[in-house]
Amino acid sequence: MSSLVYDLHSHTVCSDGIFTPEQLVKRAVEQRVNVLAITDHDTVDALSVAQATIDQYALPLRLISGVEISTIWQNYEIHIVGLGMQTTHPSLVKLLQEQYEHRMYRATLIAERLEKARIPNALEGAKRFAGEGVITRAHFARFLLEQGRATSIKQVFKHYLSRGKIGYVPAQWCSLQQAISTIQVAGGRAVLAHPAKYKLSGKWLKRLLIDFSECGGDAMEVAHCHQSSDERTLLAQYAIQFGLAASQGSDFHQPCPWIELGRKLSLPESTEAIWQRYPELFGSLESQCTEG
Ligand code: AMP
Ligand code: MN
Ligand code: MN
Ligand code: MN
Helix, strand or coil: CCCCCEECCECCCCCCCCCCHHHHHHHHHHCCCCEEEECCECCCCHHHHHHHHHHHCCCCCEEEEEEEEEEEECCEEEEEEEECCCCCCHHHHHHHHHHHHHHHHHHHHHHHHHHHCCCCCHHHHHHHHHCCCCCCHHHHHHHHHHCCCCCCHHHHHHHHHCCCCCCCCCCCCEEHHHHHHHHHHCCCEEEECCHHHHCCCHHHHHHHHHHHHHCCCCEEEEECCCCCHHHHHHHHHHHHHCCCEEEECCCECCCECCECCCCCCCCCCCCCEHHHHCHHHHCCHHHHHHHC
């Protein structure tokens, strides 16, 4: 058991979170997080400002560089979290630039589809919510909610933005292998994000874990604050079975009653935590943070 609180999955306004990097690191400290990874969708833009804030206020927080890369695997959109990469590595910069361009292109297609469904100006609307951050479906969802098209973000996704719905455009993200290799060549470790969120059957989840492992993937997320204990136990068993280290994170985007930075995150004893298997990514944190 670690005495430190690790939260290795979170978002800022640089993608679809609602807090700025400054606000996020301050909130992490308030929530007694010791080690935070910011893992925005397909961008590492938040990290330098977040680290500058930590330095400026001498915050007792260790920041781990992170990213959440969207991939396509067997027609599913699978998210791969990268931790500890060198954010200026040319291969990583190139991949994120390609993903960015695809995001912009997909956004125009989503807006065209919505326009045909008599919902005009969705691109402008989504961009207004995205600000300077990369554009995601979450921004379209906020626009559609504002337009009164549904009563909650969940309902917007259900009726407009989920696979097969009127505003859904199949995305041409990079492959699982590309995401994993690029994270690793940039010095990081590749983590399969929220394996239970894809609603895969047991058979398909095992296939994903086999392919992820064969592509050289390093770890999988096991603990999330909003999950049943059965789910956590099952994911821990998979991590052991497939030889993957275990990770944990809130996937925090904004405050809500059941998701908070650092809350209810702990790994079953049977797993090997990612910070134990790859201590070089995390530095000598146990000593640093207990002394500080
Ligand atoms: P994108 O990467 O552009 O496809 O956007 C995906 C993002 O939309 C996810 O990271 C979530 O933040 C959000 N999202 C996806 N599905 C849902 C949902 N059913 N309810 C709320 N947010 C969702
Ligand atoms: Mn998101
Ligand atoms: Mn995700
Ligand atoms: Mn996420």
